[in-house]
Amino acid sequence: MEEDLDAHALRRQGWTISAIARHLGRDRKTIRAYLSGERAPHQRRQPPDAFVPFLEYCRQQLCDDPHLWASTLFDEVAELGYPGAYSSFTEALRRYRVRPHCDPCQASKGRDRAVIAHPPGEEIQLDWVELPDPPAEWGVGGHAHLLVGALAHSGRWRAVLSESEDFAHLVQALDAVLRKLGGTARKWRFDRMATVCYPTSGQVTAVFAGVAKFYGVQVAICPPRRGNRKGVVEKANLSAAQRWWRTVPDQISVEQAQSGIDKLATRLDERRRSVDDVRVTVGELAAGEPLLELPTLPFPAQLEVVRTVSPQALVSFEGNLYSVPPGMSGMHVTVRRRLGEDVLQIVTAGKVVVARHHLAPRGAGRMVRSPGHVIALERTVLAQVSDRAPCKTKTRRPLSPAALAEAERLRGRGGSAASAAERVVINLDTYAAVADRLRTAPTPEEEPGE
Template identity: 25%
Template sequence: MVLRSERWLELRRYRALHEAGLSLSQIARETGLDRKTVRKYLAGEAAAAPPQRSPRRDARASVLSPFAHVIDAWLRAELLLKGTVIHERLVEQYGFTGNYQRVKLYLQEARPRIAAELGIGPDELAGLHRRFEVVPGAQAQVDWGDEGGILAHVGIAKVYSFHMVLSYSRDPFCCFTTSQDLSAFWECHRRAFAHFGGVPKSIVYDRTKTVVRRHVAPGQAVPLHPEAVAFAGHYDFDIDVLAAYRPTGKGRVERQVTIVRDHVLAGRGFSSLADLDAAFQAWVPMRRARTHRTHGEVIGVRAARDHAALRSLPARPYVVAARHLRHVGKDCLIAYDANLYSVPARRVRHRQLVEVRATAATITIHATIADQYGQTLLASHPRAVGRGARIVDPAHWDGLPDGHSRSTTTGDTPPPRTRPAPGGGPLQALLNRAAAAHVTVDRRPLSVYDQIAGTSPFTSTRTYPKGTSS
């Protein structure tokens, strides 16, 4: 029936050609139809009305028709209610037996219709997102900012800003780092918790590699990084990972990134990361004194309620360390993050494999096999800032040749050779060739050694038994 309708549309398109004098054969060749079929549809009532589709029962409508008024009521209350939520509620509350695809197809028709009833146009519907409110201490949002070469004049090529915002009060925290790696990311969390005086019940993240182990298809469970799970378990908060391409899910912290750039960084010069952190801390009281235009309260007043509802900090901090394997170079240095760190020469060998444990502040180097005392630590250094630094402990090079025995002369005459002082003993005399020639050696007959050994003296006369010849 669908094919017949399409062909009818083609015949209507060529009817003007037929009226202009085109023959039936020519129209048949253009449309790919038989000449008799062309004559049939162009003659009489067949050309005036398309072939009618036989009525068919819509299985989708029959399954959802008892619940259509329920779905429409939910959409009028929350137009952007997810189809998965609607299907779940229909199954739990109304015993719905259909699958999710039935609901999804119905929403494609129902959502624009309800939007039209509410006076929301298609363009407005596409740009909408669901606003959510939380109770004090319930949530925080985290994001990174790229501040570029703000410290390039002091040799730091790249600076990043870490932001955490309490969702209830919009109370901000920011600190600056030169790395976005695992240890730096979670160290910034520890600083944020100390700034707020507690831990929120959940933290919202996008799909960063320091939180998510790998990306998965939409609708599948997101595998979390093991260190993220351990850190969240130690500080007792939940990890909330946003769906892919959903920036509105953490708009409060993304807005905070722009605010910090405008009010703290713009038009100022800095000489170190400490200066950047101090500038933000000096700006925080001014930010807390402002009235937020969304919730209409002073941020500091609302932040007091937020801080009071936070969970208390654990007694012991959890330090995340990134672990990597490196080879020891001939100069007793190992390379990590574009910097060099020394190891003790007496405890390693060239090309030995060692483990580097990097935190935000320190670099510790461990042997892969414990020594006789069960220890693996080889060296500990403060972490270098930037790239291309050499962090060396001079004691690590003890025992290596340092060139102190080398000597030079500017004359053509070689320096005189000195003899050891006399009386150095027989061993010293033997080691000196000139003195060895004058060493007196005792001479004894061989019979003395025969007597000592208890053997008969050697003679050249031999006796043979009778009846034998020599």
């Protein structure tokens, strides 16, 4: 402040800006800013707020969905060019009060929660997530199905998209999740899903008990209406729904969506954790968990899905196309595959096996066609095609003599009918004479038959 006073006083005494700067040991631009009032002492110029250009976008997104996660919104604005860190972003959300207030959500906060210890490698929590409104081209109906598996100790999770939640698809997705995690914990924890246990009693079914024996693990069932008991996987479910499914576009294949959820799960391995006052990441914690090795092949459950044959005599299955004999276009067939085998069968509604193929890698986009099917389809198509040249449509073709004769016959038929109609004359005198004769009743002598 003293320098500011000296600068103004010396300026009024006629000193130049350069002389004042040399006297006070400051830059000439600083002295000029003091004298003009652009700057004040001990107040640095604040840089422009990097959040301001994205303020309206964030406000619109949170107006459309007040429960949108800040991390999801940060992912979106980071792709749009936001240069700040996540902590600066959330501070700006609070400073500008962007998120609308929600009374029901505020009322549910503050409840007591238990802390459950999870030793390394002890438990993996698994749960289905029903994702609403999937892309129409997936053909899965109103919901997509995502099996999420999370290691209870470290929090690492992986997820696999599945066509259904039946037993065979559960086993297929479960094996894929375990292989993405690099092994299995000693215990699997589920809620009361019907493919694992009897929902009323919580006892494991005999069929799924065979799966657990195959992998050498125990099965733990959550108590009814106790979703917090498997809170690790529930948190992973929210991350998958909020940070991935919410922004999945309409024009995307199942394989591309699976790649998106894999990238998200891998990125979340960088989350920070504090263990015994040591800062580590989720990935580092998971790397230290003693997981059991998986069998070479998955449990041999039999997978069956219904498909419709295309006009090209092809059937779609797991991102690939498989051929069938010609003449089955539009028919419903069943694709049958036993997990662990590299052969699939295509069966008709009458339980007739019409095709067997070697299984292509999932999502490879291959067209697997049997040579016999190719030859039969070519013969069928060629038999339907004529070798004659196509007809010319821009030619002049006058009426033939036969057509002219038929037209004359029709005209003559119409003319005779018209002339006959003209010759019909209605004479009302005849009707009058009949009426006069009927006015007088006939005598007995005039009775007919006498």
